[in-house]
Amino acid sequence: MLNYQKYKRVPVMNYPEREWPNKQIEKAPMWCSVDLRDGNQALIEPMVVEEKIEMFNLLVKLGFKAIEIGFPSASQIEYDFLRELVDRKLIPDDVTIQVLVQCREHLIKRTFESLEGIKNAVVHIYNSTSTLQRDVVFGLEKDAIKQIAIEGTKLVKKYAEEFPGKITLEYSPESFTGTELDYALEVCTAVQETWEPDEDNKIIFNLPATVEMTTPNVYADQIEWMHRHFKDRENIIISVHPHNDRGTGVAAAELALLAGADRVEGTLFGNGERTGNVDVLTVAYNMFSQGINPELELEHVNEIIEIYERCCKIPVHVRHPYAGKLVFTAFSGSHQDAINKGIRAMRDRGQEIWEVPYLPIDPCDVGREYEPLVRINSQSGKGGVAFVMDTYFGYKLPKPMHKEFADVIQKMSEQQGEVAPDQIMAKFEEEYLQAAEPFEFLKVRVEDIGDTDSHAKLLFKYNDEDILAEADGNGPIDAVKNAIEEHVGMELKVLDYSEHSLAVGSDAKAAAYIQLMDKKTGNITYGVGLSSNITRASVKAMFSAMNRLSRKEK
Ligand SMILES: CC(=O)SCCNC(=O)CCNC(=O)[C@H](O)C(C)(C)COP(=O)(O)OP(=O)(O)OC[C@H]1O[C@@H](n2cnc3c(N)ncnc32)[C@H](O)[C@@H]1OP(=O)(O)O
């Protein structure tokens, strides 16, 4: 049995004043990518400079206006990367570079050296304030920990005053979620008083869930409490930085926005320490799916995946929200049926607002237009097979035929697993279009008799013997049927007929579907015929059905 007694529960807050549960996200927050810092510091192989540049360019293209590019005082590669960005003039004027550093003078000094030539930067200092880290990492009391933050702020202030560009201070009480709230506020307020921000020079207080310790509602309570207790709130940008240890980083970010946060720090696909940082893409796509402009350029998710996977060397999971290979694909029958109907309903109604069962967004909106929405395996049903035949190959199988053909495909899938669209088509050809035994259609000529009746003259093979047959009927199909019946001793009844053209253009082919009953046996089946001439397509459909009926008899 799991030794659950080894762990203690994080208490919920007694905070009845909370207002966030009644709020809704109304607009995009300020986004800050920490891919090149928190993401990079968690990689087995951290990115090399060229990979960092590729990632940086991607982040700029996606519309991030704040990008934490690293910890330049930590290593030469981090330092050199920032210098490359400056020297190659890769930082657009509207993008602010952010750098992380501990509250230690030699590191802060080196950080400012790395920033030379930059017009606008955020210097992000942190020190852990949690009860646990105060105890086991620093071995310091509250005042001494607060003093680290104050000293760090003073140092940044000193170097900032000498720095020609504009410096914004970001301070993180690291491990905020493990810190007593009144103490976190006390430390932040000390930093605020030291830095002296105003409305034109706001300070960023980043309140990280360095380790996600409990349910996201508790994080929201903590953020709302800070939001309401900060003094001179108008001079402060509240930033959140959730990690994803419990798998609820996205929920934590969203609830924190309800609770008063202005800014979200996170990474693409949630790369980052341990289970990762919050996935900013998912937070943004979630907004988008609610009709809110996420203010990021996220139309080409495949391109984002490709660059991310190359730079981070981590594959995006097939079930990853909005991005995974399988997230716009249904295998199961009832889902496929509903998607099929939903897409058709939208098309028929000319509806602009997206409403398709099981698809929260239109895959085309994120560049996934070639996505196989429906993939066929043994869990699939008739709607899915019909959808594949229609969307891939243009065959609009009549509704009563869906089951007949789906049964054939299900047998295949039970034997082989997934059945690809081309295999479905090959089976369709084998079953309906290619059969020439015992009946092989050769020629037909149909003439009108008066307004309603027809005369058919037909040449076909039956068990390899040429047969010339003719008969009248109350239409072309009836005349052909009568001609056949006279010669082969079958009694047929046409139960259903439909046709459609297969492609637009002068050599457009018609597909005809006939459902025939063999009156002697009671067997029923569809046949399909294909021709540029609709009468020939119908007659071929009848021969296709007769061959299938003969096969059933055996
Ligand atoms: C939650 C986060 O993601 S925080 C960011 C983490 N990222 C990184 O650490 C990546 C880059 N870091 C590094 O390369 C290194 O840690 C460096 C270069 C910054 C510092 O290196 P070093 O000084 O050799 O080692 P280290 O980080 O272990 O330093 C530990 C010392 O710094 C102190 N310290 C740790 N954090 C801070 C801080 N934020 N402010 C001030 N002092 C700090 C510790 O108490 C410890 O002091 P001690 O030596 O008296 O025990």
Ligand SMILES: CC(C)C(=O)C(=O)O
């Ligand atoms: C440096 C800080 C903000 C951090 O990454 C964290 O607390 O997770």
Ligand SMILES: [Mg+2]
């Ligand atoms: Mg972090």
